[in-house]
Amino acid sequence: MRRQSIVLVALVSSGAGMWACGGDDTVVVLDAGVDAARLADSSTFDGGLEAGSDSTVGGDAGDADAAPPLARLLLSYNAGQSEMVAFGLDSHAVDGRLVYPDFIGTAWATQTDPWLLEQGNDVVARLDPSQPWVVRSSWSVAMNDLTDAGYASAYSDPQAVVVAAGTKAYVLRYARNLIAIIDPSQNVDGGLPTASIDLSGQLQANGDGYVQMIAGIYVEAKQLVYVLLGNSNRFDVACGGYCELCADTAPAVVAIDVAADVLVDLNGSAPGVALTLGGYNPAVGPAPMAYDVAGDRLLVLHAGCNQPQTDGGVGPLVRREVEEVSLSTGATRTLLDLTSSPFPQGLIYLDAHHAVVQLDTAYTWDPTTATLGSAIPNAPDAFAVDDAGNLLGVSATYGSDGGLAGWDVRSVRISDGQLTKLGDNPFSLTNGFVGGVQLWPEARP
Secondary structure, eight states, X not given: OOXXXXXXXXXXXOOSOTTSOXXXXXXXXXXXXXXXXXXXXXXXXXSOOOTTSOOOSSSOOXXXXXXOXXXXXXXEEEESEEXXXXXXXXXXXXXXXXXXXXXSOEEEEOSSOEEEEETTTTEEEEEOSSSTTSEEEEEEOOOSOOOSSSXXXXXXXXXXXXXXXXXXXXXXXXXXXXXXXXXXTOOOSSBOOSEEEEXXXXXXXXXXXXXXXEEEEEETTTTEEEEEEOOOOTTOEEGGGTEEBOOSOOOEEEEEETTTTEEXXXXXXXXXXXXXXXXOSBOOSSOSEEEETTTTEEEEEEOOEEEEOTTSOEEEEEOOEEEEEETTTOOEEEEXXXXXXXXXXXXXXXXXXXXXXXXXXXXXXXXTSSSEEEEOTTOOSEEEEOTTSEEEEEEEEEOTTSSEEXXXXXXXXXXXXXXXXXXXXXXXXXXXXXXXXXXESOOOO
16 A cells, blocks of 8 residues: 555645635535546436536536636545545535545646546546536546556556646656656546656666655746655555655655656756655655745655664654755755654645644644744644635544544634634545545635
8 A cells, every 4th residue: 555644735825924814515426336537428427417507528618708616625535435525615515526436536726727536546537627526528547557566556546637838737646657648638538648758767776666756846937847756665664564664765856848748957967867855755645845936946745764773673763854955956955853743744835934734733834944833723634725824624523432423624724723614524425534635726826
């Protein structure tokens, strides 16, 4: 199994001054045996669409004069099969849901479109911007690069879709070494990648056979996509699989020239083309890496590793940190030492003085300091950040017997932890875990 965090944090860009105070359900449920990303028409839906809803799958999402999409939280839940719930921030209700047959999956939001990642089915689907529970286009990204080397997963585990120019998007696959390139402007049902980029040249000798693509960020001003590679050895574990031991490998960052789809040299006269990082075991999920435009730097969140003992035991934890990667000089340094902190889940960079770090709960952090800030009261278990300085997400609720009773949807002001309940349990599935929270449309600076 890949290292899957139960609580995930959605990375959403936001603006400065974030600490300042600041209808009807349309339910679409798929038959259990139908792949949500391989729909041909609305007859595939169980129960169809309510009158007045757009039932076209694979059609035009709307004209240029259409009203902007309503703000919604895209909430993912995995429980044998999975569902994505579109929770309206205006309606305070479930505006629509999509149930699909995959044991892991999550929603993904880019600046242009919402997406669904069926991670165990090797499928990525572009969703309707106005009705993000409706699949508009889908691609199979299984490809043919399963090897016998290292950690051979039966599925490629797509982690992210990085959209560059309007006719090109890069699908990062955690358990493979090829990046799949798709055309997001297409309306296709089960389409195939148009090209790929082979990262097997970035494999390290003592890794597990896969580069482990974890995150990517497109920097339009440079026409580059930066990709974070984990490069750990997931066979080298202890504590029943809960402690990752330090291998003689290192995470790295590579950059893709989106015009030519080739790797560019980031490290000057040093061997290879990648920047080698000092941390270890980057956090897996939607928010392991952020880009600071003003500083032209990446911030990478690492979970760290335990030093192996000569007797086979587990030594001290090291290399758990937030690391800065200067894209102008290639230099790296530790910004925040998290050695004594709980397991890292995600990092949301807001501006030069404001960030949110998700550990056992959410904490504030001033990136100009080397000290973690205070815990945010009432923080959701999984969340996105809006442009008004609020955490938006879900928190588990418990019954009198201590068992899980469900989930509530909440808004929590970062500055003081003020809680506003937005709704009750939005999920139809039970006995699973939250696979992620995304805000669509994304918050803007």
